[in-house]
Amino acid sequence: MKAVIMAGGRGTRLRPLTGSMPKPMVPILDKPVLALTVGALVRAGITDIAMTLGYMPERIINYFGNGSKLGARITYFTEEVPLGTSGGVKNAARFIDRPFIVMSGDALTDMDIAAFAKYHKDMSCLCTLAVKRVADPRGLGEVVLKEDGRIEQFREKPKTYISNMVNMGIYAMSEDILKYIPAGASDFSKDIFPKIIDDMRAYVANCYWSDIGTLIGYYSANIDAAKCPEKFGLKIV
Secondary structure, eight states: OEEEEEEOOOOGGGTTGGGSSOGGGSEETTEEHHHHHHHHHHHTTOOEEEEEEOSSHHHHHHHHTTSGGGTOEEEEEEOSSOOHHHHHHHHTGGGOSSOEEEEETTOEEOOOHHHHHHHHHHHTOSEEEEEEEOSOOTTSEEEEEOTTSOEEEEEESOSSOSOSEEEEEEEEEOGGGGGGOOSSOOOIIIIIHHHHGGGEEEEEOOSOEEOOOSHHHHHHHHHHHHHSGGGGTOOOO
8 A cells, every 4th residue: 555644734723833844743752743654654564655745845855855764755745725635635646556545644643554454455445534432522523423334424523513433534545536536625524525425434443643733732642652652653762
Protein backbone atom coordinates (compact mmCIF):
# COMPACT_ATOMS: atom_id res chain seq x y z
CA MET A 1 0.00 0.00 0.00
CA LYS A 2 0.85 3.67 -0.26
CA ALA A 3 -0.16 6.52 2.03
CA VAL A 4 -1.33 10.10 1.69
CA ILE A 5 -0.81 12.39 4.69
CA MET A 6 -2.89 15.56 4.86
CA ALA A 7 -0.43 18.12 6.19
CA GLY A 8 -1.79 21.46 5.03
CA GLY A 9 -3.35 22.58 8.31
CA ARG A 10 -2.89 26.14 9.56
CA GLY A 11 -3.91 25.33 13.15
CA THR A 12 -5.46 28.67 14.12
CA ARG A 13 -6.69 27.26 17.44
CA LEU A 14 -3.09 26.40 18.35
CA ARG A 15 -1.79 29.94 18.14
CA PRO A 16 0.71 31.21 19.15
CA LEU A 17 2.43 27.85 18.52
CA THR A 18 1.40 27.90 14.86
CA GLY A 19 2.36 31.50 14.24
CA SER A 20 5.73 30.33 12.94
CA MET A 21 5.01 26.75 11.87
CA PRO A 22 2.23 24.67 10.28
CA LYS A 23 0.12 22.62 12.66
CA PRO A 24 1.66 19.24 11.63
CA MET A 25 5.08 20.51 12.74
CA VAL A 26 4.16 21.25 16.37
CA PRO A 27 6.37 19.06 18.57
CA ILE A 28 5.29 16.08 20.62
CA LEU A 29 8.15 15.90 23.10
CA ASP A 30 11.10 16.40 20.74
CA LYS A 31 9.62 15.49 17.34
CA PRO A 32 7.02 17.06 15.04
CA VAL A 33 3.73 15.18 15.24
CA LEU A 34 3.98 14.72 11.46
CA ALA A 35 7.25 12.82 11.93
CA LEU A 36 5.48 10.45 14.30
CA THR A 37 2.83 9.79 11.64
CA VAL A 38 5.50 9.02 9.06
CA GLY A 39 7.28 6.76 11.53
CA ALA A 40 4.09 4.83 12.28
CA LEU A 41 3.50 4.21 8.57
CA VAL A 42 7.07 3.04 8.04
CA ARG A 43 6.81 0.63 10.98
CA ALA A 44 3.66 -0.77 9.33
CA GLY A 45 5.63 -1.40 6.14
CA ILE A 46 4.21 1.58 4.21
CA THR A 47 7.12 3.64 2.92
CA ASP A 48 5.79 5.29 -0.26
CA ILE A 49 4.13 8.43 1.08
CA ALA A 50 2.60 11.59 -0.38
CA MET A 51 2.07 14.76 1.66
CA THR A 52 -0.53 17.37 0.76
CA LEU A 53 0.74 20.79 1.84
CA GLY A 54 -0.74 24.24 2.19
CA TYR A 55 0.37 26.55 5.00
CA MET A 56 4.14 27.12 5.20
CA PRO A 57 4.99 24.13 2.98
CA GLU A 58 8.70 24.95 2.99
CA ARG A 59 8.92 24.20 6.73
CA ILE A 60 7.77 20.64 6.09
CA ILE A 61 9.79 20.07 2.90
CA ASN A 62 12.99 21.38 4.51
CA TYR A 63 12.55 19.07 7.50
CA PHE A 64 11.64 15.83 5.71
CA GLY A 65 13.38 16.20 2.35
CA ASN A 66 12.90 13.04 0.30
CA GLY A 67 12.00 11.08 3.45
CA SER A 68 15.07 8.85 3.41
CA LYS A 69 16.16 9.74 6.95
CA LEU A 70 12.92 8.17 8.20
CA GLY A 71 13.05 5.20 5.82
CA ALA A 72 10.39 6.62 3.51
CA ARG A 73 10.02 8.02 -0.01
CA ILE A 74 8.04 11.27 0.17
CA THR A 75 6.31 13.05 -2.71
CA TYR A 76 4.86 16.53 -2.09
CA PHE A 77 1.70 18.12 -3.48
CA THR A 78 1.27 21.79 -2.60
CA GLU A 79 -2.16 23.42 -2.79
CA GLU A 80 -2.36 27.06 -3.88
CA VAL A 81 -5.83 27.25 -2.33
CA PRO A 82 -7.25 24.82 0.27
CA LEU A 83 -8.79 21.81 -1.47
CA GLY A 84 -10.28 19.99 1.51
CA THR A 85 -9.65 16.38 2.49
CA SER A 86 -10.86 14.63 -0.66
CA GLY A 87 -9.83 17.48 -2.95
CA GLY A 88 -6.30 17.16 -1.63
CA VAL A 89 -6.28 13.42 -2.38
CA LYS A 90 -7.58 14.10 -5.89
CA ASN A 91 -4.75 16.59 -6.37
CA ALA A 92 -2.33 13.74 -5.64
CA ALA A 93 -3.99 11.43 -8.19
CA ARG A 94 -0.81 10.80 -10.19
CA PHE A 95 0.74 9.29 -7.04
CA ILE A 96 -2.15 6.90 -6.39
CA ASP A 97 -1.93 3.68 -8.39
CA ARG A 98 -2.84 1.11 -5.73
CA PRO A 99 -4.78 0.91 -2.42
CA PHE A 100 -3.66 3.54 0.05
CA ILE A 101 -4.02 4.86 3.58
CA VAL A 102 -5.10 8.46 4.27
CA MET A 103 -3.96 9.99 7.56
CA SER A 104 -4.02 13.40 9.14
CA GLY A 105 -0.59 14.84 9.76
CA ASP A 106 -1.71 16.71 12.86
CA ALA A 107 -3.13 13.91 15.02
CA LEU A 108 -1.40 11.65 17.54
CA THR A 109 -2.32 7.98 17.60
CA ASP A 110 -0.86 4.56 18.31
CA MET A 111 -3.36 2.72 16.10
CA ASP A 112 -2.16 -0.55 14.56
CA ILE A 113 -1.95 0.62 10.96
CA ALA A 114 -0.91 -2.81 9.64
CA ALA A 115 -4.01 -4.41 11.19
CA PHE A 116 -6.17 -1.63 9.77
CA ALA A 117 -4.73 -2.16 6.28
CA LYS A 118 -5.33 -5.92 6.51
CA TYR A 119 -8.93 -5.37 7.62
CA HIS A 120 -9.53 -3.16 4.59
CA LYS A 121 -8.05 -5.79 2.28
CA ASP A 122 -10.21 -8.51 3.84
CA MET A 123 -13.37 -6.39 3.45
CA SER A 124 -12.75 -5.80 -0.28
CA CYS A 125 -14.58 -2.49 -0.13
CA LEU A 126 -14.02 0.92 -1.65
CA CYS A 127 -13.22 2.59 1.64
CA THR A 128 -12.68 1.61 5.27
CA LEU A 129 -13.10 4.27 7.93
CA ALA A 130 -11.29 4.13 11.28
CA VAL A 131 -13.68 5.07 14.09
CA LYS A 132 -13.33 5.27 17.84
CA ARG A 133 -15.67 5.45 20.82
CA VAL A 134 -15.02 8.56 22.89
CA ALA A 135 -16.42 9.89 26.13
CA ASP A 136 -17.13 13.34 24.69
CA PRO A 137 -17.72 13.56 20.91
CA ARG A 138 -18.43 17.30 20.83
CA GLY A 139 -16.58 19.09 18.04
CA LEU A 140 -15.85 15.82 16.21
CA GLY A 141 -17.41 14.09 13.23
CA GLU A 142 -20.01 11.57 14.36
CA VAL A 143 -20.39 8.16 12.71
CA VAL A 144 -23.59 6.17 13.24
CA LEU A 145 -23.22 2.41 12.78
CA LYS A 146 -25.84 -0.21 12.01
CA GLU A 147 -26.21 -3.29 14.21
CA ASP A 148 -24.06 -5.32 11.80
CA GLY A 149 -21.27 -2.74 11.99
CA ARG A 150 -21.91 -1.14 8.63
CA ILE A 151 -22.04 2.62 8.40
CA GLU A 152 -25.50 4.19 8.53
CA GLN A 153 -24.65 7.88 8.34
CA PHE A 154 -22.11 10.63 8.94
CA ARG A 155 -22.89 13.74 10.95
CA GLU A 156 -20.15 16.36 10.79
CA LYS A 157 -19.98 18.13 14.17
CA PRO A 158 -23.75 18.08 14.81
CA LYS A 159 -25.40 20.22 17.47
CA THR A 160 -26.61 17.10 19.26
CA TYR A 161 -25.04 13.64 19.13
CA ILE A 162 -26.81 10.29 18.96
CA SER A 163 -23.62 8.20 19.04
CA ASN A 164 -20.26 8.35 20.79
CA MET A 165 -18.48 6.90 17.73
CA VAL A 166 -16.33 9.43 15.89
CA ASN A 167 -14.37 9.67 12.67
CA MET A 168 -10.62 9.50 13.37
CA GLY A 169 -9.72 10.94 9.97
CA ILE A 170 -7.87 7.75 9.03
CA TYR A 171 -9.04 5.92 5.91
CA ALA A 172 -8.00 2.92 3.83
CA MET A 173 -9.10 3.26 0.21
CA SER A 174 -9.08 1.59 -3.14
CA GLU A 175 -7.54 3.69 -5.88
CA ASP A 176 -10.95 3.52 -7.58
CA ILE A 177 -12.26 6.12 -5.14
CA LEU A 178 -10.65 8.79 -7.33
CA LYS A 179 -13.55 8.28 -9.77
CA TYR A 180 -15.94 9.70 -7.19
CA ILE A 181 -13.92 12.80 -6.32
CA PRO A 182 -14.45 15.87 -8.52
CA ALA A 183 -11.70 18.33 -9.37
CA GLY A 184 -11.43 21.27 -7.00
CA ALA A 185 -12.27 21.55 -3.32
CA SER A 186 -14.29 18.81 -1.59
CA ASP A 187 -14.52 17.01 1.72
CA PHE A 188 -14.72 13.26 2.28
CA SER A 189 -17.32 13.34 5.08
CA LYS A 190 -19.61 15.92 3.49
CA ASP A 191 -19.27 15.30 -0.24
CA ILE A 192 -17.89 11.83 -0.96
CA PHE A 193 -18.78 9.35 1.78
CA PRO A 194 -22.57 9.84 1.53
CA LYS A 195 -22.32 8.80 -2.14
CA ILE A 196 -20.38 5.58 -1.49
CA ILE A 197 -21.71 4.63 1.94
CA ASP A 198 -22.92 1.21 0.72
CA ASP A 199 -19.37 0.31 -0.29
CA MET A 200 -17.78 1.38 3.00
CA ARG A 201 -16.92 -0.41 6.22
CA ALA A 202 -15.99 0.80 9.70
CA TYR A 203 -12.93 -0.35 11.63
CA VAL A 204 -13.50 0.21 15.35
CA ALA A 205 -10.08 1.05 16.74
CA ASN A 206 -9.17 0.42 20.37
CA CYS A 207 -6.25 2.81 20.59
CA TYR A 208 -5.03 6.21 21.70
CA TRP A 209 -6.04 9.13 19.47
CA SER A 210 -5.92 12.91 19.83
CA ASP A 211 -6.40 15.45 17.07
CA ILE A 212 -4.49 18.06 19.17
CA GLY A 213 -6.87 20.71 17.85
CA THR A 214 -6.63 23.02 20.84
CA LEU A 215 -3.88 24.14 23.17
CA ILE A 216 -5.37 22.06 25.98
CA GLY A 217 -5.50 19.03 23.71
CA TYR A 218 -1.95 19.65 22.54
CA TYR A 219 -0.47 19.86 26.01
CA SER A 220 -2.50 16.84 27.13
CA ALA A 221 -1.12 14.85 24.18
CA ASN A 222 2.43 15.75 25.20
CA ILE A 223 1.75 14.55 28.74
CA ASP A 224 0.27 11.30 27.41
CA ALA A 225 3.28 10.78 25.14
CA ALA A 226 5.68 11.40 28.03
CA LYS A 227 3.95 8.70 30.08
CA CYS A 228 4.40 6.04 27.40
CA PRO A 229 6.69 7.36 24.64
CA GLU A 230 7.45 3.99 23.06
CA LYS A 231 3.83 3.68 21.92
CA PHE A 232 4.47 6.56 19.52
CA GLY A 233 8.00 5.71 18.47
CA LEU A 234 9.53 8.19 20.90
CA LYS A 235 12.39 7.83 23.37
CA ILE A 236 13.14 9.83 26.46
CA VAL A 237 16.88 9.97 27.14
